[in-house]
Amino acid sequence: MDHYLTVILLGIVEGLTEFLPVSSTGHLILASELLGYDAATWAMFNVIIQLGAILAVVVLYWRTFCAVAMGLFRKEPTSWRFLRNLLVAFLPSVVIGLAMHDYIEVLLGAPQVVAWALIIGGVAILLIERMAKDNRFHGIADIPLARVVGIGLIQCISMIPGVSRSGATIMGALSLGVERRTAAEFSFFLAVPTMLGASTLELFKKGSDITSATVGWSSIALGFVVSFIVALLVIRWFVGLVSRQGFVPFAWYRIIAGTAALLWLAMR
Template sequence: MPLLLTAILLGIVEGLTEFLPVSSTGHLILASEIFGYQADQWAAFNIIIQLGAILAVVVLYWRTFWAVAQGMLKGEKISWRFAMNILIAFMPAAIIGLALHSYIEVLLGAPEVVAVALVLGGIAILVLERIIKDHDVVGVAEIPAGRAVAIGFIQCLAMIPGVSRSGASIMGALALGVERRTAAEFSFFLAIPTMLGATTVEMWKNKTALATSQVGWGLIAVGFVVSFIVALVVIRWFVGIVSRHGFQPFAWYRIIFGSLALIWLLAR
């Protein structure tokens, strides 16, 4: 497959899946099996183009971030609570991710793990949607600090490829009493420092390879732009779906797609 076409396809996959509870990393790993490209050559690419999807959050919620920044300068407690909740929820991923980085990389080469995690994650979402009824927290700034930290630890489950960072953080928030829209938006905002940190580590680790590899900065730019444009559309659609139908459609997608992927991987 031509390199440019692969970059575009991966950008679409990233933009479609980064903020849905279906695991963008898992889909990118399975994409390497389906499209037949060499996954190790595209590993840094897959991490860095996540910034395109993150930029979509910044663009769509710029008024929120601007209001928070102004409020912090004015000393408003609600703005400081908003920022602190994002920061303290990010810390577990930063610490655990650095400590377990080498183990995580091993799992990234196991597509069967992704398929199983997709199925189990879908079942977990269906169960949680059925048993969780009380949602008393509305608004990111209103999440108690202890719950924000707990959501951060739950997000770390996504270090297993196929679990889904957004899925873990959203369902963790729901389990801790955060209402659906707030849980989804908190996951969006939490992705910004989490993905910035992961991308910084990946760029530093691969700085020499990126300068000489076929999959260099030009293709990364293509994937970045594509993931940004696709994520702009997906985020708005996702919030609307969640508000009306909850997370069950994504749970069933995970179960069906994960099962088909596992059958294909074992049968080939």
């Protein structure tokens, strides 16, 4: 496949799946199997284009970030609770991520794990959507601290490729009484420190790859821009969709995609 076509396709995959409950990492792993490119060569590329998707959150929600920053300066309790909840939900992924990093690296090379995680995650979404009726919390700052800790711990399940960071966060929030739109937006905001931390760790551990840039810096820049633009469009669409229809369509997509991936991997 043409090099720049691969760059664009991977940028689209990252921007499209980073904030949907379908697993961007899982899709990138399956894409490497489907497109036949060397995943190791493109590892640093995949890390950096994630930052393009994260930038989309900052751009779309800049008013919220500015309001929180001003509120912190004015010592407003709501802004401090907003910041506290993000940091507390972020901390478990730091501790567990550092402890389990080597094991997670092994799983990243297992497309069968991704396929099964997609299916199991889809079934979990269907069950949670049916059972989660206690939607008492309608703002990120309103979520009690104990439930924030629970959301942060549940997010750590997404370290298994194919589970989905946004999916684990959203479903965890739903199951703990957070309404759909707030659960989705909490996953967006939580993605900023979580993905920045994960990307920084990868960049630190693979510093030699940064200087060599085997894929090429022009390709990395193109993938970053594509990921950013696609994520901008997806976030707006996603919030509107889940407010109206919930997460069931993504559950069925996961089950179908995971089953198709298992069949394809078995027939290779």
